[in-house]
Amino acid sequence: LPGNAACSSSPSPSTSIRVNAMSASGPVYEADAEAVVRRITPPLDRARHKGQAGKIAVIGGCREYTGAPYFAAISALKVGADLSHVFCTRDAATVIKSYSPELIVHPILEESYSVSDGEREYVSSRILTEVAKWMERFDCIVVGPGLGRDSFLLDCVSNIMRHARQANIPTVVDGDGLFLITNNLSLVEGNLLAILTPNVYEYKRLVQKVLNCEVNEENASEQLTALCQKIGGITIMRKGKADIISDGKTVTQVSTFGSPRRCGGQGDILSGSVAVFASWARHFLLTNEYPTEKSVNPMMLGCIAGSLLLRKAASHAFEKNKRSTVTTDIIEFLGKSLEDICPAGH
Numbered sequence: 001l002p003g004n005a006a007c008s009s010s011p012s013p014s015t016s017i018r019v020n021a022m023s024a025s026g027p028v029y030e031a032d033a034e035a036v037v038r039r040i041t042p043p044l045d046r047a048r049h050k051g052q053a054g055k056i057a058v059i060g061g062c063r064e065y066t067g068a069p070y071f072a073a074i075s076a077l078k079v080g081a082d083l084s085h086v087f088c089t090r091d092a093a094t095v096i097k098s099y100s101p102e103l104i105v106h107p108i109l110e111e112s113y114s115v116s117d118g119e120r121e122y123v124s125s126r127i128l129t130e131v132a133k134w135m136e137r138f139d140c141i142v143v144g145p146g147l148g149r150d151s152f153l154l155d156c157v158s159n160i161m162r163h164a165r166q167a168n169i170p171t172v173v174d175g176d177g178l179f180l181i182t183n184n185l186s187l188v189e190g191n192l193l194a195i196l197t198p199n200v201y202e203y204k205r206l207v208q209k210v211l212n213c214e215v216n217e218e219n220a221s222e223q224l225t226a227l228c229q230k231i232g233g234i235t236i237m238r239k240g241k242a243d244i245i246s247d248g249k250t251v252t253q254v255s256t257f258g259s260p261r262r263c264g265g266q267g268d269i270l271s272g273s274v275a276v277f278a279s280w281a282r283h284f285l286l287t288n289e290y291p292t293e294k295s296v297n298p299m300m301l302g303c304i305a306g307s308l309l310l311r312k313a314a315s316h317a318f319e320k321n322k323r324s325t326v327t328t329d330i331i332e333f334l335g336k337s338l339e340d341i342c343p344a345g346h
């Protein structure tokens, strides 16, 4: 994929994808997030067929939570993916399908209450076989939005994560997926195609578990860098007032103002968007001709682009809806926000 010719404002290949990332010590520099979005977003080429702009799967959705997987999966489509799947429990599937006919929903996960002890091994292997059938087709998976914390379900999802890793599928871990990996670090350790997107509490739990200490705001970037290194060079986006992103080598941030509303679900929009941008960035770097850009980590680029887009959309939604802004209002503005940075053309 070439960068989107319609929106490549910078002609210089060596500077066009700069993220202004700095070393672990010293100040955290703001990423040139708009340039990143412009560079990695693929053109809307008439010769392309369905699937080439991305196929995303969200693993999440259980009895309690149906909103989170829907938000992540629909955001992936609204950003520009061609196909968006959801793998969830049976209870959640009908609900999610009824939110949107655009999503492909697989009612295959099971929670402990619906499986007897004797059936577990069989059900677990059936679930893995079902998901594995699809896995090779995905450009990125998102594990965790609305997944819940049922132990049997999390065991099955661990198998799915191991399978995705073997198949080299980039994996964004969010929400209850972070609960899972915090207690099973080997699931992501050393996986350069893994992205963690912790919120303030998820980050705190991760720091306590991995670094054996408390979150240190004074040395936020050093601590984040150390955390990424300790988990083997994975990419982590620490969400907050600024989204700080590191892969253990470099650290950068996106702090464009979004919205003062902190309604639940914004992190889900982010994880779905990051999945699309990370797969676009990966494709772009694999196929582009400039060696200087090949050293950039596509997972970092995905985080930078996803963060900027969510913040822009949240800002538009807040302008319109003020205190009543909710997640669906923000999703409505993903298209305009991307269009402002990177016009689709004709």
Ligand SMILES: NC(=O)C1=CN([C@@H]2O[C@H](COP(=O)(O)OP(=O)(O)OC[C@H]3O[C@@H](n4cnc5c(N)ncnc54)[C@H](O)[C@@H]3O)[C@@H](O)[C@H]2O)[C@@H](O)CC1
Pocket: 064, 065, 066, 067, 068, 069, 144, 145, 146, 147, 148, 174, 175, 176, 199, 201, 264, 265, 267, 268
């Ligand atoms: N509409 C939906 O279906 C939504 C579902 N969600 C899902 O809900 C699940 C749980 O995620 P949450 O982010 O709610 O996680 P938690 O259930 O850990 O946290 C819920 C809230 O409890 C409070 N809290 C948590 N830990 C705390 C601590 N140590 N000290 C003080 N307060 C604390 C915080 O206000 C936090 O936002 C995830 O699967 C997530 O994806 C969320 O994404 C929000 C939207």
Ligand SMILES: Nc1ncnc2c1ncn2[C@@H]1O[C@H](COP(=O)(O)OP(=O)(O)OP(=O)(O)O)[C@@H](O)[C@H]1O
Pocket: 175, 198, 199, 200, 239, 240, 241, 242, 243, 258, 259, 262, 263, 264, 265, 266, 267, 268, 269, 270, 307, 310, 311
């Ligand atoms: N204090 C803040 N100021 C500005 N933006 C913020 C702030 N906190 C979070 N955000 C933005 O909201 C996005 C979602 O972060 P948040 O911490 O709400 O995630 P979350 O708790 O996982 O959300 P969800 O409810 O979807 O699970 C972040 O990418 C960030 O851009």
Ligand SMILES: [Mg+2]
Pocket: 174, 175, 199, 267, 268
């Ligand atoms: Mg969350």
